[in-house]
Amino acid sequence: MTINIGTVIPVTPTMPGDVVTEAPKPRRSLGTLPVSLVTIAVIIAAWSLASAYGLVSPLFLPSPLIVLKAIYSVAVNGFVDSTLAEHTLASLLRIFAALAVALIIGIPAGLAIGTSRIGKGILDPIVEFLRPLPPLAYLPLIIIWIGIGEASKITVIALAMLPPVILSTAAGVKSAPADFINAARSFGATRLQILLQVILPSTIPSILTGTRIALGAGWSTLVAAELVAASRGLGFMIQSAAQFLVTDIVIAGIIVIAAIAFLFEILARLLERWFVPWAAHR
Template sequence: MSDIIETRPIVVSQNEAQPKLVRLPDFGVGDKPTVTISIVTAIACLGLWWLVAKLGLVSHLFLPRPDEVLTQIGVVYRDGYAGASLSEHILASLFRIIVAAAIAIVVGIPVGLLMGLNRWAKGVLDTPIEFYWPLPPLSYLPLMIIWLGIGETSKITLLVLAMFAPICLSAQAGVRSLPLERVNAARSLGASRLQLFFAVVLPSALPEILTGVRIAFGIGWGTLVAAELIASTRGIGFMIMSASQFLATDVVFVGIGIIAVCAFAFSAGIRILEAVLVPWKGKL
């Protein structure tokens, strides 16, 4: 008599068969937008400024109200300042900062990449860059005047020196942070030196390079006032310094506001460029 084994089908519910998805908690800022927080903070700062000026906690000579600064913008736009219109001041500053940034980018990125790829280049160039990079631009401003005169060349050179170092060092850091596994994988697939540079090295260093460019623009705008001290008759920095000599604080605030708006626009443009060129940044 043979043994009969009865088997019953195992029924697995659909809920038990599907894997459970676990959402990892965010780290750092996360993906949630911060625009609302920034807008509320800006409004709060303006409100605090208005309140302090309205209550007279600071002398009106040193701190005008926000509405007075807005009124002064209209006056400067209509009548100009120091023998030039507002558009002429803005265009003069934009010309200097754009030309200086173009030179710093064209020279700084290749030099930084070379320093990251070649130890001789790093050994030779690292010393002079690290020597002048911590110096404030005002410290070598007299040398620019002595060597290059009081024309546009000295102003643009001062801005180039201020913007060159962060771009160059960021490009070098981008190469140095390249994972060796990517290089070995490209070599194992038969990539030439040229293909390795354009397909692996440059894309990997691009996020650092764009960050360096954004930092350089911030430093450039900060150096602009010093650059326009050199016998200028046009420019936002010149307008600020000229107004400060006559205690025209509202005009000083107008100039500071224009520089802030221009700097924010340049920074936003670079962020958009980052989103287009390196959409993988922060996601790997």
């Protein structure tokens, strides 16, 4: 290949190789969605048939229609002094208060584990102690320590959320490219500037993943925490309904919890797309 380029080319905005690559669109294949929809339809159909033909006593399994009516009734008339909205709000407030605590403590802790040998030495045993513990195991202790009010519930949920936040943050630090840090060093960045302006931003995708996992852990802990001495909340609603064998409300509560968890997941993915659009391009 011989190209007579002549003299030094003036630098113009239109050099070859300047083709602006279109951001590749995320593959939007329907994938498993149709199959999943069929699965859901089959389950609901089987459930309807089972109740319609009286295969299972309504006491154990009320029909889908009755459950829908229960959801409506709880939404409008309430159950045990609170409407569905109030129960849901009480639960959401606990979840988000706990998430705030978990992020405020967990992100700095994760950064410390990821960036400092001493930080890792101090925090690793604590995280590894906490991580495998079922929150129900330490719930009674927390209640002995700080009572049965909101504080103990938020503490337990936050403790369940902490390990995923810490570990994801630390993993994010480890995956920050060495060149990113070296580049900043060669521009004279201080350690603090590197931490806040290079490591932290490159860790955000991991932190968001950790948040998603934490929300999952938080939900399961929430229901458990509300079983003990709460007067409002979705977990409390299910527990009270179960004590009176109001099975339709128990199932209604389960469906609402599942629906909210699903919405969380979608919200988390949207946040990812808004906050870290670059994560898809690494």
